[in-house]
Amino acid sequence: MDAAHLLVVIALGFGAGTIGALLGLGGGIFLVPALTWIFGLPVRQAAGVGLMTVIATSGAVSSETVRHGFVNTRLGMLLLVGSSIGGLMGGITAQYVSEATVALVFAITTAAIAVVGLLHLDHVNVVDDASAVPNAYGGRFFDPDRGREVVYHVVRLPLALAASVVAGNVSGLLGLGGGLLQVPALNLWCGVPIRVATATSAFLIGLTAVSSAPIYFAHGNVDAHYAAAAVIGVLGGARWGTRFGAARPKRDLKLLLAVVLSIVSLLMFVRWWKVVGHS
Amino acid sequence: MVEGRGPLVTFDTVNRAAVVTTTALLAAGLGLWLVRGAVESQGLLDAGLIALMLTPVLRLVTTLAGDVRRRDAVAVATTLAVAAILGVGLALALGR
Numbered sequence: 001m002d003a004a005h006l007l008v009v010i011a012l013g014f015g016a017g018t019i020g021a022l023l024g025l026g027g028g029i030f031l032v033p034a035l036t037w038i039f040g041l042p043v044r045q046a047a048g049v050g051l052m053t054v055i056a057t058s059g060a061v062s063s064e065t066v067r068h069g070f071v072n073t074r075l076g077m078l079l080l081v082g083s084s085i086g087g088l089m090g091g092i093t094a095q096y097v098s099e100a101t102v103a104l105v106f107a108i109t110t111a112a113i114a115v116v117g118l119l120h121l122d123h124v125n126v127v128d129d130a131s132a133v134p135n136a137y138g139g140r141f142f143d144p145d146r147g148r149e150v151v152y153h154v155v156r157l158p159l160a161l162a163a164s165v166v167a168g169n170v171s172g173l174l175g176l177g178g179g180l181l182q183v184p185a186l187n188l189w190c191g192v193p194i195r196v197a198t199a200t201s202a203f204l205i206g207l208t209a210v211s212s213a214p215i216y217f218a219h220g221n222v223d224a225h226y227a228a229a230a231v232i233g234v235l236g237g238a239r240w241g242t243r244f245g246a247a248r249p250k251r252d253l254k255l256l257l258a259v260v261l262s263i264v265s266l267l268m269f270v271r272w273w274k275v276v277g278h279s
Numbered sequence: 280m281v282e283g284r285g286p287l288v289t290f291d292t293v294n295r296a297a298v299v300t301t302t303a304l305l306a307a308g309l310g311l312w313l314v315r316g317a318v319e320s321q322g323l324l325d326a327g328l329i330a331l332m333l334t335p336v337l338r339l340v341t342t343l344a345g346d347v348r349r350r351d352a353v354a355v356a357t358t359l360a361v362a363a364i365l366g367v368g369l370a371l372a373l374g375r
Contacts, residue, residue: 056301056331058334066290066291066294067291073342074346077342080361084364206335206338207335209335210365211369215369224328231301235302
């Protein structure tokens, strides 16, 4: 790696950090293939760098969004229990369902969620009464769209937990972050405003990633130079993305989420096609 | 969810300190690598990555402290469950 490569990796990290900050995703789905294709980094090394950038995104975004009240730690911790159980069940799922089937189901699911999201761009999840008392897992935050504090209630908690279990399960099998399923599920069906869903997801992804990142590091699967450059890019991108996202209407964030879901769906269809084609 | 001012300030301070430390170590490591070469920068880069991995752990600890301060028993139990699951998962993976 030379200085020119260093700048490219920082730029890639900046992009991943921006996406992560705007949508509460790790950005690894774009960064890992880019590191593999552009620099020829082995997949395991690229995944190790990807995990480091997920932790960086989470840290950078959390310091901005917690102050705004966007992060619901009480709900987040509960969902993390669900996704952890789902992750532990990944080994069982892998015995009964092939990677191709999981990729196909994931592709169809993300495409369907993207369509539902596009149909509900103007869906509102906040209560228009600042004096209202949020329910057990609900909360209140300063809504930039309305310019005042708003309240929201979390509904269909079992569905949110189920989505977390599935997200944790699938993320282990396909190497994706669980935020791709959690964020739209929380926003579309569980009453969580998009800014709270993305910020809570960003808060959680760091905790999930830190359970495997030390293993990659201890086994020498994290190239320190690529990781350092990517992390510095991510920290800049996440900081910029958080501020940019706070200034954008929530409709734009939902539209971007639908676009990213569509791209991921396409990537998963390609993955399914390749696995089926080679078998 | 709006938390009490105390836990929020603690969380923000700890998180920012961790992010700043990580950034400083990694930037210094990359700078040294450009000027002096790979061997001399390795220690700084490794220290930066270790500091980075500690950031979510500190976040978990400050979240737990906030839950305790609010006397939210359900949240305390959930956060402890998360810590236990992550710890067991990590121990199992490292033991393989």
